[in-house]
Amino acid sequence: MKEKIQNIIENFGLPRIIIFLFLVLLFILxxxxxxxxxTSINDVIVRFGMNGILVLSLVPMVKSGCGLNFGLQLGIIxxxxxxxxxxxxETIGFAGFFTAVGIAIxxxxxxxxxxxxxxxxxxxDEMVVATYVGFSSVSFMCIMWLMLxxxxxxxxxxxxxxxxxxxxxxxxxxxxxxxxxxxxxIGSHIVFPTGTILFFALLTFLVWAFFRTKMxxxxxxxxxxxxxxxxxxxxxxxxxxxxxxxxxVIAAIGIIVFEESFGFIQLYMAPLYMAxxxxxxxxxxxxxVGKASIKNVIIGAFLFQGILSMTPSxxxxxxxxxxxxxxxIIVSNGMIVYALTRIMRVR
Amino acid sequence: MMKKxxxxxxxxxxxxxxxxxxxPIIFTxxxxxxxxxxxxxxxxxxxxxxxxxxxxxxxxxxxxxxVMAGMGMNFGIVLGAMAGEIGLIFITDWxxxxxxxxxxxxxxxxxxxxxLGYFAxxxxxxxxxxxxxxxxxxxxxxxxxxxxVVLYGMGNIIPISDSSILLPRGYGIRNAISLLGIRQVLxxxxxxxxxxxxxxxASLLVxxxxxxxxxxxxKTKLGQxxxxxxxxxxxxxxxxxxxxxxxILSIVISTVLACYGQIIFLQNIGTMNTYNSHEQVGxxxxxxxxxxxxxVxxxxxxNVFVGVILFHTMFVVSPRAGKExxxxxxxxEYFRIFVSYGVIAFSLAxxxxxxxxxxxxxxxxxxAFKRGILVK
Numbered sequence: 001m002k003e004k005i006q007n008i009i010e011n012f013g014l015p016r017i018i019i020f021l022f023l024v025l026l027f028i029l030x031x032x033x034x035x036x037x038x039t040s041i042n043d044v045i046v047r048f049g050m051n052g053i054l055v056l057s058l059v060p061m062v063k064s065g066c067g068l069n070f071g072l073q074l075g076i077i078x079x080x081x082x083x084x085x086x087x088x089x090e091t092i093g094f095a096g097f098f099t100a101v102g103i104a105i106x107x108x109x110x111x112x113x114x115x116x117x118x119x120x121x122x123x124x125d126e127m128v129v130a131t132y133v134g135f136s137s138v139s140f141m142c143i144m145w146l147m148l149x150x151x152x153x154x155x156x157x158x159x160x161x162x163x164x165x166x167x168x169x170x171x172x173x174x175x176x177x178x179x180x181x182x183x184x185x186i187g188s189h190i191v192f193p194t195g196t197i198l199f200f201a202l203l204t205f206l207v208w209a210f211f212r213t214k215m216x217x218x219x220x221x222x223x224x225x226x227x228x229x230x231x232x233x234x235x236x237x238x239x240x241x242x243x244x245x246x247x248x249v250i251a252a253i254g255i256i257v258f259e260e261s262f263g264f265i266q267l268y269m270a271p272l273y274m275a276x277x278x279x280x281x282x283x284x285x286x287x288x289v290g291k292a293s294i295k296n297v298i299i300g301a302f303l304f305q306g307i308l309s310m311t312p313s314x315x316x317x318x319x320x321x322x323x324x325x326x327x328x329i330i331v332s333n334g335m336i337v338y339a340l341t342r343i344m345r346v347r
Numbered sequence: 348m349m350k351k352x353x354x355x356x357x358x359x360x361x362x363x364x365x366x367x368x369x370x371p372i373i374f375t376x377x378x379x380x381x382x383x384x385x386x387x388x389x390x391x392x393x394x395x396x397x398x399x400x401x402x403x404x405x406x407x408x409x410x411x412x413x414v415m416a417g418m419g420m421n422f423g424i425v426l427g428a429m430a431g432e433i434g435l436i437f438i439t440d441w442x443x444x445x446x447x448x449x450x451x452x453x454x455x456x457x458x459x460x461x462x463l464g465y466f467a468x469x470x471x472x473x474x475x476x477x478x479x480x481x482x483x484x485x486x487x488x489x490x491x492x493x494x495x496v497v498l499y500g501m502g503n504i505i506p507i508s509d510s511s512i513l514l515p516r517g518y519g520i521r522n523a524i525s526l527l528g529i530r531q532v533l534x535x536x537x538x539x540x541x542x543x544x545x546x547x548x549a550s551l552l553v554x555x556x557x558x559x560x561x562x563x564x565x566k567t568k569l570g571q572x573x574x575x576x577x578x579x580x581x582x583x584x585x586x587x588x589x590x591x592x593x594x595i596l597s598i599v600i601s602t603v604l605a606c607y608g609q610i611i612f613l614q615n616i617g618t619m620n621t622y623n624s625h626e627q628v629g630x631x632x633x634x635x636x637x638x639x640x641x642x643v644x645x646x647x648x649x650n651v652f653v654g655v656i657l658f659h660t661m662f663v664v665s666p667r668a669g670k671e672x673x674x675x676x677x678x679x680e681y682f683r684i685f686v687s688y689g690v691i692a693f694s695l696a697x698x699x700x701x702x703x704x705x706x707x708x709x710x711x712x713x714x715a716f717k718r719g720i721l722v723k
Contacts, residue, residue, distance in 0.1 A: 070480070118696060121696070121699070121700045121703065122695075122696050122699035122700055122703065123699075123703055124476070124699065124702070124703065125695065125698075125699035125702070127477065127480040128477075128479040128480040128483070128695055128699075129692065129695050129696045129699055131480060131483065132688055132689075132691045132692035132695055133692050133696075135688040135691075135692070136685055136688035136689040136691075136692045138688075139681060139684040139685035139688050139689075140685050140689070142681040142684070142685070143678060143681045143682060143685060146673075146675065146677065146678055146681070147673070147678075162675070276484075276487070323495070323499060325494070326491050326494040326495045326498065326499070327491075328491075329487065329488070329490060329491030329494065330488060330491035330492060330495070333484055333485075333487040333488035333490075333491060334488050334491070336484045336488075337470065337481060337484045337485050337488050340474045340477055340480065340481040340484060341470055341473035341474045341481065
């Protein structure tokens with residue numbers, strides 16, 4: 001029995017078990033501290049829909065052996081570009097949303113290709129290079145947001161200033177366009193964001209299906225055994241670039257869905273640390289530096305968003321102070337440190 | 348030796364030099380354009396540079412020993428900075444001022460820094476080959492623990508008697524603490540003014556002492572051991588060196604030095620942002636060192652000082668240059684953040700790229716060697 005438990009802990013990882021138990025505890029505590037259980041569930045579902053695609057975007061790069069995508073911000077920037085350009089073009093509703101997605105995909109392909117070339121040159125050190133590529137591109141875009149000639153009065157500073165605002169409202173353009181699509185009310189406190197979840201399901205299915213095609217299999221082979229893949233005649237560098245482009249494109253779509261649900265486009269330094277929560281979520285779902293699956297994405301996004309939305313409400317009610325920020329930092333970054341210290345197969 | 352051979356084979360020496368020193372060269376050119384644009388006076392400029400030289404050098408010097416041990420840039424110096432800040436919180440609470448206050452802060456924070464450094468060393472040993480990204484994430488993780496201790500533990504579990512540094516709710520330290528009691532005690536310990544510019548003699552002496560210590564340390568037995576580990580883990584192991592322990596030791600030294608560095612840094616500034624002062628310590632120190640011409644595998648004392656001067660000239664100049672050029676100081680602000688991150692990204696990518704080329708060349712050579720044997 002003892003061995004069995006030890007085995008489970010070994011397989012699942014102690015931090016994951018602790019976090020899982022912590023989440024269960026939070027859910028058990030909800031009725032006792034005066035937090036409604038159904039609103040909590042609703043929060044988790046909404047946040048899951050918002051963030052799920054960003055977590056999903058990490059999968060192709062992990063599969064092809066490029067490691068965790070610490071340069072997720074590149075995709076986010078492509079998404080932001082798509083979003084602000086669609087508003088500049090005054091496109092509204094579904095047309096606006098898909099214009100944003102279309103433009104974002106274009107930028108994401110370009111960025112992803114260049115980013116992929118760089119990561120191929122820096123094989124073995126992808127993660128640390130990616131981190132700083134992400135950071136420097138976010139700060140570079142800060143300059144661009146100030147300088148780019150956007151004209152829409154809904155986006156630029158009202159008086160005297162120039163450049164885009166730090167937050168741009170998507171209301172009147174494509175706010176909640178997916179969320180309100182076939183929205184289902186369950187009881188009085190659960191509003192199920194059908195459109196967002198369906199869109200997430202669609203993308204997840206596409207990624208799942210892609211990894212069952214010939215190219216997807218080749219990509220997985222590159223990640224799990226580079227030499228074997230090479231001897232089978234797979235072009236390793238090309239596969240890696242495709243995976244990076246894929247990751248960047250999905251991240252770009254992911255941030256637009258996030259904004260659609262959240263209601264605001266956040267520019268400037270806001271995307272700086274956005275890679276970490278997504279990575280932490282994937283790891284929490286059972287992925288490692290060299291291995292990730294769709295299952296990890298769904299479980300991880302759910303657990304992580306569960307922690308994020310439950311901690312403030314429950315803990316605040318227990319100790320009357322907001323410790324959620326510190327807990328969030330410890331959980332997400334602790335999870336990443338843990339994953340990085342796991343022994344990984346030698347490349 | 349390997350490095351030189353493989354690189355000279357593909358490039359001529361001029362290109363080689365350009366690539367090796369790309370970052371300092373680009374920086375010098377940028378500054379050469381930005382200084383006249385900013386319209387700052389020479390005196391103001393030298394005063395600022397003197398302040399920054401005495402304020403930042405110690406922290407950057409703290410990075411050198413892990414580089415020697417082959418662990419790359421120690422993003423974990425943030426941990427040392429946190430330890431130093433905890434010491435400063437205590438002496439502010441106890442109202443111990445002047446040089447004795449500063450020394451006491453160092454004394455209190457030393458064991459904390461050793462402990463944190465030891466922890467960081469163990470973690471980094473488990474992440475061999477990924478030290479930098481792990482150290483970086485570890486700093487973020489520790490920031491959470493720091494917040495938990497300082498924002499919720501202090502005044503609650505850890506006794507704090509001075510309620511003026513606590514938040515109105517009765518526990519947790521305020522966002523900003525005035526360090527008026529120890530403000531510039533070290534800088535002004537030996538007063539000297541040349542042409543209206545204050546020279547912080549004592550601070551510079553401390554920095555010089557650290558430089559001498561590092562030079563001496565390299566020659567000691569421990570220094571040699573660390574360098575051997577840095578060159579090749581396997582050779583070190585066959586020589587009977589405990590590689591893991593040596594790596595931990597080098598991180599502990601770095602963390603303790605960073606802790607002192609942060610105290611020196613904050614005594615110059617005179618106020619402490621309890622929750623932000625340490626956040627950017629690693630990024631700025633590492634960017635400065637890389638600007639000085641260091642790489643992930645090689646960093647020297649001259650790199651530190653060239654780096655401080657170039658990097659901080661950029662810091663002083665860029666907001667003004669941005670304002671004059673576009674009419675927005677904010678632009679210069681973003682520009683210097685971009686430069687800090689960009690420099691690190693560029694240097695790391697260049698290093699990783701070069702490492703890969705070397706590895707490939709080595710493999711090719713080994714293959715050719717094998718083939719030679721087979722033919723015979």
